[in-house]
Amino acid sequence: MPVEEFVAGWISGALGLALGHPFDTVKVRLQTQSTYRGIVDCIVKTYRHESILGFFKGMSFPLASIAVVNSVLFGVYSNALLVLTATSHQERRVQPPSYTHVFIAGCTGGFLQAYCLAPCDLIKVRLQNQTEPRAQPGSRPPRYQGPVHCAASIFREEGPRGLFRGAWALTLRDTPTVGIYFVTYEWLCRQFTPDGRTPSSATVLVAGGFAGIASWVVATPLDVIKSRMQMDGLKRSEYRGLLDCMVTSARREGLGVFFRGLTINSARAFPVNAVTFLSYEYLLRSWG
Numbered sequence: 001m002p003v004e005e006f007v008a009g010w011i012s013g014a015l016g017l018a019l020g021h022p023f024d025t026v027k028v029r030l031q032t033q034s035t036y037r038g039i040v041d042c043i044v045k046t047y048r049h050e051s052i053l054g055f056f057k058g059m060s061f062p063l064a065s066i067a068v069v070n071s072v073l074f075g076v077y078s079n080a081l082l083v084l085t086a087t088s089h090q091e092r093r094v095q096p097p098s099y100t101h102v103f104i105a106g107c108t109g110g111f112l113q114a115y116c117l118a119p120c121d122l123i124k125v126r127l128q129n130q131t132e133p134r135a136q137p138g139s140r141p142p143r144y145q146g147p148v149h150c151a152a153s154i155f156r157e158e159g160p161r162g163l164f165r166g167a168w169a170l171t172l173r174d175t176p177t178v179g180i181y182f183v184t185y186e187w188l189c190r191q192f193t194p195d196g197r198t199p200s201s202a203t204v205l206v207a208g209g210f211a212g213i214a215s216w217v218v219a220t221p222l223d224v225i226k227s228r229m230q231m232d233g234l235k236r237s238e239y240r241g242l243l244d245c246m247v248t249s250a251r252r253e254g255l256g257v258f259f260r261g262l263t264i265n266s267a268r269a270f271p272v273n274a275v276t277f278l279s280y281e282y283l284l285r286s287w288g
C-alpha cells in the first residue's frame with residue numbers, strides 16, 4: 001500500500017487548515033449563535049472582545065489531528081482508486097480513471113475520514129463557540145480551558161458517546177461531498193491540461209479552489225445541522241436527533257437557515273483547498 005499519499009495528505013491538510021481557521025471560526029459562530037448580524041458584525045465583535053486570538057480558538061487540536069484526518073482522506077482516496085483501476089498516482093495522469101471511479105473513491109475517503117474527524121471537529125466547534133476573552137485575573141474562566149480539558153469534560157459529562165455527537169450529520173455531509181470534491185478537481189484539471197501531461201501549478205490551484213467551493217456549497221445545509229447537533233447538550237438537549245434538528249431549525253428560522261455560513265464557507269474553501277491540492281501534488285511529484 002503506497003504511504004506517500006498519507007504523508008502528503010497530512011502536510012497539505014495542515015497548511016490548508018492554518019490558512020482557513022479564522023474563516024472557520026466566523027462560520028461556526030454564525031451557524032450556532034444568533035447574536036451576530038452577519039459576517040462583518042461577527043468579525044468586528046470577535047476582534048473587539050477577544051482580539052485576533054479569538055479567530056484562532058480551537059485550532060491547536062485540529063492541527064494535531066489533521067495528520068490522521070487528512071492522511072486518511074487522501075490515503076484512502078488514492079488507495080481506493082488503486083483497487084478500482086489498478087493504477088498508481090503517477091500512472092493515473094496517462095490513464096485517467098473514470099469519473100464514477102473517482103466519485104466512489106472520494107465517497108469512501110469521505111466516509112472513513114468522518115469517523116476520525118468527528119471527535120476532533122466536536123472539540124473545535126465547542127472551543128470556537130466560547131466567546132469569553134482570554135482569562136483575566138478575577139474573571140470566571142471559560143467552561144473549557146483547552147482541547148484536552150474539553151475532551152475530558154465531554155467524556156465525563158456526556159459519556160464516551162458524547163465525543164461522537166454530530167457524527168451522523170458529519171458522515172452524511174462528508175460522504176457524497178468528498179466524492180463531488182474529487183470529481184470537480186479531476187474534471188477541472190482535465191479541462192486545462194493536454195492529454196497525458198501533468199497539470200500546471202496554476203491549474204492545480206484553480207481546480208483545488210473550485211473543488212473546495214463546489215463541495216462546500218453542497219455540504220453547507222448538513223454543516224449547519226452538524227454544528228447545531230455538536231452544540232446541543234451543552235446546557236440542555238434541544239433536539240431529539242438529526243431530523244428533529246432539521247425540522248426545528250427550518251420551522252423556527254425558515255429555509256434560509258440551511259445556507260447560514262455559505263458565503264464564508266465558500267470564501268474559506270478556495271484558498272484552503274487551493275493550497276491543500278498544490279502542496280499535495282507538489283509533495284507527491286517531488287517524491288517521484
Ligand SMILES: CN(C)C(=N)NCCC[C@H](N)C(=O)O
Nearest residue numbers: 174177178181215216219272
Ligand atoms: C465539503 N467537504 C466536507 C470537503 N470537501 N471535505 C474535503 C476536505 C476539505 C478541506 N479539508 C476543507 O476543510 O475545506
